[in-house]
Amino acid sequence: MEEIKDRxxxxxxxxxxxxxxxxxxxxxxxxxxxxxxxxxxxxxxxLNEKIICDLFEGNAPYRPRYVxxxxxxxxxxxxxxxxxxxPTNFDEAINFLSILYIQVPSITGYSVYLGNIDTxxxxxxxxxxxxxxxxxxxxxWRFIDRTLPDAFVHINIGPEDNAxxxxxxxxxxxxxxxxxxxxxxxxxxxxxxxxxxxxxxTVFEVAKPHIANHKMTTSDFKGEYGVVSCYNSLPxxxxxxxxxRLNLKKITDLHSGNAESxxxxxxxxxxxxxxxxxxxxxxxxxxxVKYYDTDFLAKEGIISLDNFSAMFGxxxxxxxxxxxxxxxxxxxxxxxxxxANQLAHLILEEMKKIVDARELPYxxxxxxxxxxxxxxxxxxxxxxxxxxxxxxxxxxxxxxxINTVAPHHHLFNGGISDIFHFDETVKRNPSAIVDIIKGxxxxxMRMFTFNLSxxxxxxxxxxxxxxxxxxEFREEGSRYGSALFAANSMDNANVDNRVSKRVISxxxxxxxx
Amino acid sequence: xxxxxxxxxxxxxxxxxxxxxxxxVIFFQECNLNCMYCHNSHTIGLxxxxxxxxxxxxxxxxxxxxxxxxxxxxxNTCTRCDECLNVCPENSSPFYxxxxxxxxxxxxxxxxxxxxxxxxxxxEVMLHAPFLGLLFQEIKLHYDLKHLSILIDSNGNIEQEEWxxxxxxxxxxxxxxxxxxxKTHKQITGYSNEKVLKSIExxxxxxxxxxxxxxxxxxYNNDESELREIARLMKSVSPNVGKTLIKMRNHGIxxxxxxxxxxxxxxxxxxxxIFVQADIDILEI
Ligand code: SF4
Ligand code: SF4
Numbered sequence: 151m152e153e154i155k156d157r158x159x160x161x162x163x164x165x166x167x168x169x170x171x172x173x174x175x176x177x178x179x180x181x182x183x184x185x186x187x188x189x190x191x192x193x194x195x196x197l198n199e200k201i202i203c204d205l206f207e208g209n210a211p212y213r214p215r216y217v218x219x220x221x222x223x224x225x226x227x228x229x230x231x232x233x234x235x236x237p238t239n240f241d242e243a244i245n246f247l248s249i250l251y252i253q254v255p256s257i258t259g260y261s262v263y264l265g266n267i268d269t270x271x272x273x274x275x276x277x278x279x280x281x282x283x284x285x286x287x288x289x290x291w292r293f294i295d296r297t298l299p300d301a302f303v304h305i306n307i308g309p310e311d312n313a314x315x316x317x318x319x320x321x322x323x324x325x326x327x328x329x330x331x332x333x334x335x336x337x338x339x340x341x342x343x344x345x346x347x348x349x350x351x352t353v354f355e356v357a358k359p360h361i362a363n364h365k366m367t368t369s370d371f372k373g374e375y376g377v378v379s380c381y382n383s384l385p386x387x388x389x390x391x392x393x394x395r396l397n398l399k400k401i402t403d404l405h406s407g408n409a410e411s412x413x414x415x416x417x418x419x420x421x422x423x424x425x426x427x428x429x430x431x432x433x434x435x436x437x438x439v440k441y442y443d444t445d446f447l448a449k450e451g452i453i454s455l456d457n458f459s460a461m462f463g464x465x466x467x468x469x470x471x472x473x474x475x476x477x478x479x480x481x482x483x484x485x486x487x488x489x490a491n492q493l494a495h496l497i498l499e500e501m502k503k504i505v506d507a508r509e510l511p512y513x514x515x516x517x518x519x520x521x522x523x524x525x526x527x528x529x530x531x532x533x534x535x536x537x538x539x540x541x542x543x544x545x546x547x548x549x550x551x552i553n554t555v556a557p558h559h560h561l562f563n564g565g566i567s568d569i570f571h572f573d574e575t576v577k578r579n580p581s582a583i584v585d586i587i588k589g590x591x592x593x594x595m596r597m598f599t600f601n602l603s604x605x606x607x608x609x610x611x612x613x614x615x616x617x618x619x620x621x622e623f624r625e626e627g628s629r630y631g632s633a634l635f636a637a638n639s640m641d642n643a644n645v646d647n648r649v650s651k652r653v654i655s656x657x658x659x660x661x662x663x
Numbered sequence: 664x665x666x667x668x669x670x671x672x673x674x675x676x677x678x679x680x681x682x683x684x685x686x687x688v689i690f691f692q693e694c695n696l697n698c699m700y701c702h703n704s705h706t707i708g709l710x711x712x713x714x715x716x717x718x719x720x721x722x723x724x725x726x727x728x729x730x731x732x733x734x735x736x737x738x739n740t741c742t743r744c745d746e747c748l749n750v751c752p753e754n755s756s757p758f759y760x761x762x763x764x765x766x767x768x769x770x771x772x773x774x775x776x777x778x779x780x781x782x783x784x785x786x787e788v789m790l791h792a793p794f795l796g797l798l799f800q801e802i803k804l805h806y807d808l809k810h811l812s813i814l815i816d817s818n819g820n821i822e823q824e825e826w827x828x829x830x831x832x833x834x835x836x837x838x839x840x841x842x843x844x845x846k847t848h849k850q851i852t853g854y855s856n857e858k859v860l861k862s863i864e865x866x867x868x869x870x871x872x873x874x875x876x877x878x879x880x881x882x883y884n885n886d887e888s889e890l891r892e893i894a895r896l897m898k899s900v901s902p903n904v905g906k907t908l909i910k911m912r913n914h915g916i917x918x919x920x921x922x923x924x925x926x927x928x929x930x931x932x933x934x935x936x937i938f939v940q941a942d943i944d945i946l947e948i
Contacts, residue, residue: 548677549774576679578948581779585685586677589777 154179174259184210187430187438193423201400202424204431205257205393205528211435213255213445215461218376219452220387221265224250231446240283243274244290251298254447260298263378263389264305264330268314275313284317288325291318295327302379308335309364311345319348323355332359333377338591340364343584350580350587354602360567361598363559363591370563373457380526381567381597388457388515390564391432395463395525396424398470398497399534409474409493413500421462421504428460428520429510436512459516461564462505463525466534467494468541485540491554498538502561521564539568548586556593570600577602669794671767672706672759672786676774682814682837682873684779687771692759694787696818696852698841700880700923702915706786708753710734716747716757725757733761764798771808780812780834789821792829799832814873819862820854826865835873836866842884843892851883860896867900874905879934881911881926890934894941906945908935 161167161175186194186209196202207215225243228236229250237243247265254261275283294303307315315334322332334341334349341364349359360381367375367383374386384390405416435441442448442455471484471494482490505522513519524537535541538558545551548570555568576582587598670692675681678688694707701707712732717725724741725734734757747757771781781802783795795815802808812834819838826836840859842848848856866872877893879885884893897906910931913923926934931947938945 549777552777573679579679579683581683582679582685585779586777589774592776 154183170259178206178208181208181210181212187211187434189427189430190423193426196420196423197427199400201397201404201420202427203395203397204427205395207257207392207431210439211392211431212439213257213441214389214391214435214458215257215393216262216378216382216384216389217254217256217447217453218263218378218384218386218389219250219254219261219265219447221247221250221270221452223387224450224452225270227451229446229450229452231450237274239276240271240274240278240286243271244286248290248293248297251294255445256302258300258302260300260303262302262304263376263384264294264298264303266306266308266335266374266376266386268307268312268318269310271314272312280313280317283313284321287314287317288321291321291325291327291330295325295329298329301328301331303330304333304376304378305330306333306335306377307359308345309337309340311342315345316348319352319359322352322358326356331379333362333381334359335364335367335377336361336587336591337364338588346584346587347580350583353583353600354577354580357601361587363596363598366560366591366594366596377565377597380565381599382461382521382523382565383563384461384521385457385459385515387453388455388459389453390461390521391435391458391512392428393461393463393523393525394424394427394431395465395523396420397466397534398464399466399473402470402473408478412474413497417497417500418504421501422508424462425505425508425510425520428462432460432510432512455512455514457515459513460510460520461523462501462520463523463537463564464501465525465527465531465537467497467524467538468535469533470497483544485544485546485551485554494538495558498558498561516563522562523564524562524566526567537566545571552586552590552593552595556590556595559594559596562596565597567597567599568595570598572600572602574602666763667794667797668761668763669791670709670759671762672703672756674767674770676770677777678782681782681784681816682780682812684812685777686780686782686814687774687778688782688784689767689770690784691786691788691791692755693790694785694818695790695820696787696841696854697754698852699920700851700878700911700913700916702912704754704917705748705751705756706754706759708751708755710751710755710757710759711753713752715750715752719746719750721746764794764801767798768801768805768808771802771811775807775811778811780814782814782816782837784816785818787818787820788815789817789825792821792825796828796832799829803832817862818852819859819866820852820856821858821862823861823865826862826869826871830869830871833871835871837874837876838863838866838872839876839878840893840896841878843889843896847884847889851880863896863900867904870901872900872904874907875900876907876909878909878911879926879931881924881930885926885930885934887937890937891941894938894943897938897943897945898941902944906938906943908938908945908947910948 157179158176161172161179167175193202197204225246226236228234232249232253234246234249237246251261251264256262307318336346349361352359362377371385375383376386377383401416401420402412405412436455447453448455468484471490474493475482475490480489484490484494502522505520509518510520527536538555540551540554546554551570559566590598671689672692673690675688678686681688690706692706693709697707712727714727717727721744722740722742724737725747728735736757788795799813802811802813813832814834815836817836817838840863841851842856845855863872863875875897910926911923913921913925916923935945935947
């Protein structure tokens with residue numbers, strides 16, 4: 151009790167947090183007084199040691215981690231709980247969505263998915279001129295940024311070229327907001343080159359949208375999908391109960407044999423343990439909290455338990471592979487050497503097999519299996535590279551990079567991302583990026599994300615922050631929840647200047663969250 | 664395939680500054696001008712195996728292979744200090760390689776999915792016109808490559824007949840005009856510019872001139888009359904030809920030309936104004 155009192159006081163008196171952020175952290179502390187869903191002693195230890203990481207979802211899951219409301223369904227049928235009739239024009243539609251967004255639960259407190267916004271709104275355009283659409287959407291965009299101040303809040307456009315998608319890109323370039331994060335679904339057979347070019351020009355200004363390989367992702371889902379939070383792809387009208395990730399570096403540290411026995415022994419054991427945690431948390435949410443029986447979104451058919459599954463994530467592949475190589479007496483590294491790349495691929499395929507073999511309760515959204523996800527990292531990852539990424543600073547040239555990672559992108563129905571860095575000169579020639587994206591997708595990449603050197607926006611592991619916000623946050627706090635995350639990330643990883651500054655301890659971050 | 668070989672000083676597999684889209688750029692060794700501000704002066708000459716670089720290399724990474732008339736370079740011990748390039752009396756380099764059309768095609772095949780096309784550059788690439796003819800034909804006949812665009816980056820100092828057979832195979836030429844007055848041209852490049860001016864006119868007539876670039880070099884080609892002549896020349900070609908005003912940068916130029924000075928903002932604006940007055944849409948870089 152004394153310890154909890156201290157933690158509460160620390161939050162109450164932290165001048166870097168605003169009122170809402172404090173409330174959020176207080177709720178987290180309150181939740182931590184509950185017992186964790188029932189798991190084995192070994193799994194509990196693995197969680198404590200951060201071998202398995204639940205990304206601070208809390209001890210007692212009372213809402214799913216990722217909720218993707220079927221906004222089209224809601225717009226068509228209205229929402230009783232919120233006393234909202236189906237909208238009949240553009241203004242009403244925007245107003246309807248604005249209200250609904252605020253009500254969607256998530257781990258961070260802010261909805262992680264705001265819909266495929268161009269297709270949602272196209273039906274309501276009527277005879278509005280482009281300028282009118284622009285004026286209305288600009289206010290809508292400002293509303294989103296100010297009321298949902300979290301870089302994990304994600305909106306989608308595409309794959310069809312349309313007036314709304316183009317206006318949104320224009321607004322993004324103008325407003326330069328961190329929120330919402332943005333993905334363009336791209337299919338060379340549907341999306342026009344002009345829209346892709348517009349998207350790339352926007353990336354130069356605000357480091358978004360990400361470009362998703364629409365054809366590839368669609369084939370992984372029964373119905374519609376959305377890209378949410380940090381490049382997670384999930385079913386619309388559903389989502390994910392939880393995301394639990396396995397630290398491949400740490401389990402390699404624990405392992406004492408060669409690569410072969412790692413794959414058949416240690417890796418398998420910990421994958422199963424991660425799946426145990428996923429199962430326990432999903433059950434808690436469904437059976438104990440009865441979220442899907444009680445929340446209005448589920449009751450009104452805007453989400454359905456049948457469209458939910460859970461996510462199995464991992465990180466630190468690079469460190470795992472490099473260490474296994476070293477143990478076999480080879481100074482070969484992931485991203486550079488063929489043999490290391492092959493081992494990486496083998497490990498990923500094995501994990502995918504294990505995940506696909508495990509039948510999980512309440513995971514109908516993915517045929518009873520968890521979604522496999524290369525988790526793009528958070529601030530406490532000091533020694534581990536995000537997901538299956540090549541460590542920052544040792545990325546090879548762009549083609550080698552793409553050829554190294556593209557062959558395993560197909561495995562990740564839950565999403566994966568690699569970040570490609572470009573020099574400022576590319577701004578004069580945006581069609582060059584179009585060429586590279588097309589090539590990358592041809593090679594089997596699922597998602598394309600890039601950063602420009604010296605941009606005002608910096609991509610931290612998976613989300614965006616403004617350089618100036620980071621600086622300000624250090625000095626006086628920020629409106630964006632993710633700036634805190636990012637400030638820690640910048641200190642921990644070699645993200646920006648490639649110089650490691652390991653200034654804070656994990657415990658401090660965990661207690662802060 | 665032909666046994667013809669060319670001296671290739673380098674290949675860049677992804678360039679965003681050598682024409683539209685992402686391009687592979689192939690650099691050929693040897694040039695027929697000797698511009699004071701050349702940033703890659705080691706691509707001007709051919710190696711005569713004099714051995715100066717071999718003796719200078721601090722890591723003993725170079726060796727003369729007299730039987731095959733070439734220099735062997737040990738990439739593992741080389742520290743990229745560039746000493747060998749600085750001492751070469753021939754403005755050459757021990758690094759360039761002989762490559763066949765086949766060799767280059769296989770390099771292009773590796774990156775074909777990622778590029779809009781290729782750009783050949785130099786040195787002066789038109790010194791290798793017969794080789795280019797074969798290379799381009801091979802590209803146009805290749806099922807996986809025929810969609811690629813082909814651009815030539817040249818100084819234009821070449822006889823008209825060298826262009827003729829290449830034109831049907833290429834998308835365009837990016838060409839420099841270093842100075843309009845023959846005398847100034849000679850000062851800057853060591854050679855006169857009759858052939859260059861003819862190439863510009865010819866390529867423009869044939870609709871193959873893609874870009875015309877002018878490098879502003881203070882004290883040489885920045886007086887008003889010279890600039891007006893350049894503007895007149897730019898005006899005389901099709902409005903579809905891209906025009907670029909480039910600020911000479913003295914980064915990486917040879918020591919003996921270190922007296923060259925970069926234009927200041929005022930000088931750049933002065934030049935730009937003359938082009939704008941002549942109603943030329945010009946890009947400044
Ligand atoms: S660049 Fe390499 S080969 Fe040339 S002098 Fe330096 S070490 Fe020797
Ligand atoms: S590269 Fe230059 S210095 Fe070296 S052997 Fe050839 S000509 Fe002589």
